[in-house]
Amino acid sequence: MVNAKIIGLGGYVPEKIYDNAYMESIVDTSDEWITRRTGVKERHISADNEYTTDMAAIAAKRALENAGVSAEEIELIILATVTPDYFTPSCACVVQNSIGAVNAAAFDINAACSSFVTGLTIAKQFIASETYKKILVVCADTLSKATDYNDRATCVLFGDAAGAAVVAATDEPGIIATEIGADGTGCKSITQLAYRDDEEEVEKRVSHDKKSIWMAGQAVMKFAVKAMADSTLRVVEKAGLTMDDIALVVPHQANYRIVESAIKRMGITDDKIYLTLEKYGNTSASCIPVALSEAAAAGRIKKGDKIVLVGFGGGLTWGALVMQW
Numbered sequence: 001m002v003n004a005k006i007i008g009l010g011g012y013v014p015e016k017i018y019d020n021a022y023m024e025s026i027v028d029t030s031d032e033w034i035t036r037r038t039g040v041k042e043r044h045i046s047a048d049n050e051y052t053t054d055m056a057a058i059a060a061k062r063a064l065e066n067a068g069v070s071a072e073e074i075e076l077i078i079l080a081t082v083t084p085d086y087f088t089p090s091c092a093c094v095v096q097n098s099i100g101a102v103n104a105a106a107f108d109i110n111a112a113c114s115s116f117v118t119g120l121t122i123a124k125q126f127i128a129s130e131t132y133k134k135i136l137v138v139c140a141d142t143l144s145k146a147t148d149y150n151d152r153a154t155c156v157l158f159g160d161a162a163g164a165a166v167v168a169a170t171d172e173p174g175i176i177a178t179e180i181g182a183d184g185t186g187c188k189s190i191t192q193l194a195y196r197d198d199e200e201e202v203e204k205r206v207s208h209d210k211k212s213i214w215m216a217g218q219a220v221m222k223f224a225v226k227a228m229a230d231s232t233l234r235v236v237e238k239a240g241l242t243m244d245d246i247a248l249v250v251p252h253q254a255n256y257r258i259v260e261s262a263i264k265r266m267g268i269t270d271d272k273i274y275l276t277l278e279k280y281g282n283t284s285a286s287c288i289p290v291a292l293s294e295a296a297a298a299g300r301i302k303k304g305d306k307i308v309l310v311g312f313g314g315g316l317t318w319g320a321l322v323m324q325w
């Protein structure tokens, strides 16, 4: 049996920072409210001329270097974003060109913040079917370019980042079990508009604009806690393990209160969680690869450790997987 394993990781966050004092200066909020209700202290914000594919290419190059793999060896690029530079070409094709992955097929996916787990799940299938041996999964978003900075309920949450993983065929244990899911009945809980004329959606936005993200915060929170905890417990069972076997859980970093409630429901303590929420906020699908990359660099993961990655997001979607490091 061919297994799929992450052999290299890379992350990137832009230089500019919006801290809570800055957020206080642009909307009616306070450091105290943001910290208590979300856990976020700072978010990194892309420069005006810095776009999703620019950040994605940096994270991709860092992951290749970390894996000791050349761009030419990559056979497929799966790129996840909800803030693409263009609808076509795909961001994956732009990144293929900028990193010189001349032998790679390339396409974008959109499972919102569940996309890293979704991308790894797709990569695992291509590897198990022996179609490809080396795949790059990249997540990148410039959420700041889709944020309504007049809407205090969303603008304090979001930041920009990119994260990437090289997934390779191996006979060692790697990704053991996965689950992805969707609940389209919640499709209007988080929205970003495209071509469809939808006046109701425009009206809901504080700035009545067409470019910003809108979210039903409390409904998403309720969904998130249950989806993250229950999919984790199912996927751990599917792997033939219990939560006691899990060394670290790297969750989507949307709100500390969501993580806190989810880990209670999973029956674990917070020393088994890796968080970057305080310094980066919610950076969509790149939250998990950026956090995983930092956890690995910080020595929080040892060879042989069993790890859970779990996310949720727009769609509504969720995804969880167990892998052996």
Ligand code: ACO
Pocket (backbone or CB within 6 Å): 028, 029, 030, 033, 034, 037, 038, 113, 152, 153, 154, 156, 190, 215, 216, 217, 218, 220, 221, 224, 254, 255, 258, 282, 284, 312, 313, 314
């Ligand atoms: N500062 C001060 N007050 C605020 C702020 C703010 N930044 N934001 C909202 N409030 C106010 C509201 O206006 C409301 O005031 P009111 O009672 O006078 O009407 C009050 O705080 C409570 O509002 P709630 O919406 O009930 O606050 P809640 O505790 O639910 O927190 C939040 C809001 C942070 C958005 C939360 O619901 C949340 O995190 N939801 C999930 C978001 C999420 O996970 N998104 C992920 C998917 S999207 C993506 O990943 C790209």
